[in-house]
Amino acid sequence: MPSRKFAEGEVVRGRWPGSSLYYEVEILSHDNKSQVYTVKYKDGTELELKESDIKPLKSFKQRKSGSTSSSPSRRRSSRSRSRSRSRSPGRAPKGSRRSVSASYQADAKEKEMRREILQVKLTPLVLKPFANSVSVYNGEPEHMEKSATPPKNKQERVILSTEDSYIATQYSLRPRREEVKTKNIESEEQNLVTRGPVPLGTFQVTTPQRRDLEFGGVPGALLIMLGLPACVFLLLLQCAQKDPGLLQFPPPLPALRELWEARVCGVYLLWFFLQALFSLLPVGKVVEGTPLVDGRRLKYRLNGLYAFILTSAAVGTAVFWDIELYYLYTHFLQFALAAIVFSVVLSVYLYARSLKVPRDELSPASSGNAVYDFFIGRELNPRIGAFDLKFFCELRPGLIGWVVINLVMLLAEMKVQERSAPSLAMTLVNSFQLLYVVDALWFEEALLTTMDIIHDGFGFMLAFGDLVWVPFTYSLQAFYLVNHPQDLSWPLASVIIALKLCGYVIFRCANSQKNAFRKNPTDPKLAHLKTIPTSTGKSLLVSGWWGFVRHPNYLGDLIMALAWSLPCGFNHILPYFYVIYFTALLIHREARDEHQCRRKYGLAWEKYCQRVPYRIFPYIY
Numbered sequence: 001m002p003s004r005k006f007a008e009g010e011v012v013r014g015r016w017p018g019s020s021l022y023y024e025v026e027i028l029s030h031d032n033k034s035q036v037y038t039v040k041y042k043d044g045t046e047l048e049l050k051e052s053d054i055k056p057l058k059s060f061k062q063r064k065s066g067s068t069s070s071s072p073s074r075r076r077s078s079r080s081r082s083r084s085r086s087r088s089p090g091r092a093p094k095g096s097r098r099s100v101s102a103s104y105q106a107d108a109k110e111k112e113m114r115r116e117i118l119q120v121k122l123t124p125l126v127l128k129p130f131a132n133s134v135s136v137y138n139g140e141p142e143h144m145e146k147s148a149t150p151p152k153n154k155q156e157r158v159i160l161s162t163e164d165s166y167i168a169t170q171y172s173l174r175p176r177r178e179e180v181k182t183k184n185i186e187s188e189e190q191n192l193v194t195r196g197p198v199p200l201g202t203f204q205v206t207t208p209q210r211r212d213l214e215f216g217g218v219p220g221a222l223l224i225m226l227g228l229p230a231c232v233f234l235l236l237l238q239c240a241q242k243d244p245g246l247l248q249f250p251p252p253l254p255a256l257r258e259l260w261e262a263r264v265c266g267v268y269l270l271w272f273f274l275q276a277l278f279s280l281l282p283v284g285k286v287v288e289g290t291p292l293v294d295g296r297r298l299k300y301r302l303n304g305l306y307a308f309i310l311t312s313a314a315v316g317t318a319v320f321w322d323i324e325l326y327y328l329y330t331h332f333l334q335f336a337l338a339a340i341v342f343s344v345v346l347s348v349y350l351y352a353r354s355l356k357v358p359r360d361e362l363s364p365a366s367s368g369n370a371v372y373d374f375f376i377g378r379e380l381n382p383r384i385g386a387f388d389l390k391f392f393c394e395l396r397p398g399l400i401g402w403v404v405i406n407l408v409m410l411l412a413e414m415k416v417q418e419r420s421a422p423s424l425a426m427t428l429v430n431s432f433q434l435l436y437v438v439d440a441l442w443f444e445e446a447l448l449t450t451m452d453i454i455h456d457g458f459g460f461m462l463a464f465g466d467l468v469w470v471p472f473t474y475s476l477q478a479f480y481l482v483n484h485p486q487d488l489s490w491p492l493a494s495v496i497i498a499l500k501l502c503g504y505v506i507f508r509c510a511n512s513q514k515n516a517f518r519k520n521p522t523d524p525k526l527a528h529l530k531t532i533p534t535s536t537g538k539s540l541l542v543s544g545w546w547g548f549v550r551h552p553n554y555l556g557d558l559i560m561a562l563a564w565s566l567p568c569g570f571n572h573i574l575p576y577f578y579v580i581y582f583t584a585l586l587i588h589r590e591a592r593d594e595h596q597c598r599r600k601y602g603l604a605w606e607k608y609c610q611r612v613p614y615r616i617f618p619y620i621y
């Protein structure tokens with residue numbers, strides 16, 4: 001077993017990536033396999049360093065000045081406060097006498113140090129307009145609140161103008177990844193990626209694999225994985241009951257041989273691969289995702305709306321040719337089982353292939369624990385050639401499948417209740433959810449900046465969520481209405497429509513405002529908005545929708561969720577399952593995002609939280 005030099009909790013000095021500067025750090029953990037230490041700088045920045053980049057405290061002479069920098073970020077902010085006072089460790093104490101050659105050497109050394117400081121200082125700039133996936137230092141913001149203006153502050157711009165051509169290609173701070181595997185990267189499918197600045201330095205910085213696990217850690221992940229399929233069956237069985245009250249026991253689950261039907265599996269596979277085929281069609285624009293930690297940007301083809309139109313044409317043709325879509329309703333449980341099995345098989349495949357990918361390509365959410373990683377996903381962007389599995393699954397088979405299921409429920413309602421037209425309640429549920437899905441496909445590009453794409457890997461959570469949870473539980477209201485007719489009056493329907501529109505306006509405006517701001521912070525249309533600068537170069541909106549609550553888009557989404565349930569009346573709680581689950585999901589998601597933003601933006605985030613104290617519900621939460 002390889003020996004380790006430093007113990008957990010030990011305070012040592014760690015080299016700052018790309019420089020020869022050492023800062024006081026605490027050893028958090030050591031990974032035997034990769035032989036790297038996870039260390040924490042005094043400002044909270046966590047990095048992984050090789051043993052050769054760590055020195056015991058005693059190997060450094062203690063300076064008398066007391067100006068020990070705790071981390072480059074600290075030093076950076078202190079430098080911006082008092083630029084005349086160098087805090088570089090190599091600087092001779094004030095007033096010390098120097099010989100000419102000593103002075104020359106000291107000057108040369110200082111120059112070198114200053115160059116390194118600039119490199120470190122400028123590092124975040126290399127990735128900054130889109131540093132979503134990069135955990136840059138989280139120190140104090142260097143400038144004051146202002147209206148939306150370009151992200152670079154003056155100081156940074158001045159330095160860039162003199163040194164940019166040199167510095168911008170010298171280092172990119174890659175605090176979450178292993179050694180740059182330049183060769184690996186170059187041999188990868190060149191046509192699928194574009195490169196950001198390619199780092200020349202080969203310093204070893206790795207992504208700390210998470211120790212503070214989300215979702216209740218390993219036991220939580222296990223419980224969710226076992227509980228979710230059971231929950232889906234429970235909901236569907238209950239919903240099919242005449243009286244789906246909470247106090248009613250659901251009917252027993254049919255025997256496995258009744259649930260497992262080869263024909264259903266065939267239809268499911270056909271559906272999945274048809275959607276995959278649609279997504280590969282060379283139509284729709286190709287855009288770049290946010291930069292990965294090595295500066296590369298993956299390319300994505302946006303043709304979700306085309307896929308939706310083609311699917312609608314296929315479903316229309318099926319209806320025209322009297323193909324029994326009702327089969328989906330009568331075999332709903334069987335389809336759910338087929339989707340569950342498929343998502344499990346997919347998760348196993350995803351986990352197995354992730355064992356072969358370089359560490360560079362693992363998700364920042366992965367932990368090194370097999371069970372947890374199977375759940376959260378180990379690989380960040382699993383691809384087969386140009387086909388991005390996560391991006392595809394997130395929007396296509398499940399989301400479009402949800403609309404098809406809703407339509408089938410509408411047809412089933414007419415058949416079961418012998419109606420010549422669908423009920424008002426069913427029409428509302430179908431239209432509301434159709435609008436939601438079309439919106440998601442219309443703004444497909446926005447998916448590229450979500451936590452699912454940037455942070456979470458592709459594992460059981462998203463495979464199951466996308467392929468089972470979304471189509472089979474989000475369609476619960478329509479499923480419920482098939483056997484539980486509601487007489488919805490027009491005045492009540494109007495109130496519900498108004499509520500839906502209100503939620504949609506909040507959801508869409510908030511998302512569009514943030515997306516437009518992230519795309520172009522100098523957009524004149526956003527010039528009236530107030531922002532807080534952050535030390536990553538990105539700013540945070542503090543007025544407009546994002547000054548109202550910290551997650552206005554979640555608020556809009558929840559209002560819409562309520563509007564989807566109300567047409568089902570108040571007899572049972574089951575149609576409200578989505579609102580209840582979704583509230584819990586978004587509260588948890590908000591906490592996860594908050595955690596990530598606090599790490600990313602540090603004090604600037606604190607300031608934002610002070611300015612905008614409510615998270616989702618104004619004056620409540």
Ligand SMILES: NC(=O)C1=CN([C@@H]2O[C@H](COP(=O)(O)OP(=O)(O)OC[C@H]3O[C@@H](n4cnc5c(N)ncnc54)[C@H](OP(=O)(O)O)[C@@H]3O)[C@@H](O)[C@H]2O)C=CC1
Pocket residue numbers: 131132449450451452507511514517518538539540541542546550551553554557589593596597608
């Ligand atoms: N129907 C469903 O089942 C689900 C729907 N959703 C919906 O998906 C959409 C996307 O949600 P989600 O991915 O969670 O995240 P958000 O779209 O809310 O994005 C959060 C990110 O926005 C940036 N940000 C936060 N505050 C500000 C600010 N004040 N100014 C500028 N940027 C800010 C930060 O990233 P950075 O600074 O790095 O840009 C933060 O990480 C939402 O509308 C949500 O309702 C989500 C989950 C499930």
Ligand SMILES: CC(C)CCC[C@@H](C)[C@H]1CC=C2C3=C(CC[C@@]21C)[C@@]1(C)CC[C@H](O)C(C)(C)[C@@H]1CC3
Pocket residue numbers: 224228394395399436439440447450452461462464465466469470
């Ligand atoms: C139950 C599990 C533990 C959690 C599963 C969560 C998933 C169902 C959701 C995670 C994020 C999602 C998003 C959408 C659907 C639900 C999942 C997959 C989304 C595609 C819905 C449409 C929106 O407009 C969106 C912004 C594109 C959504 C992105 C996130």
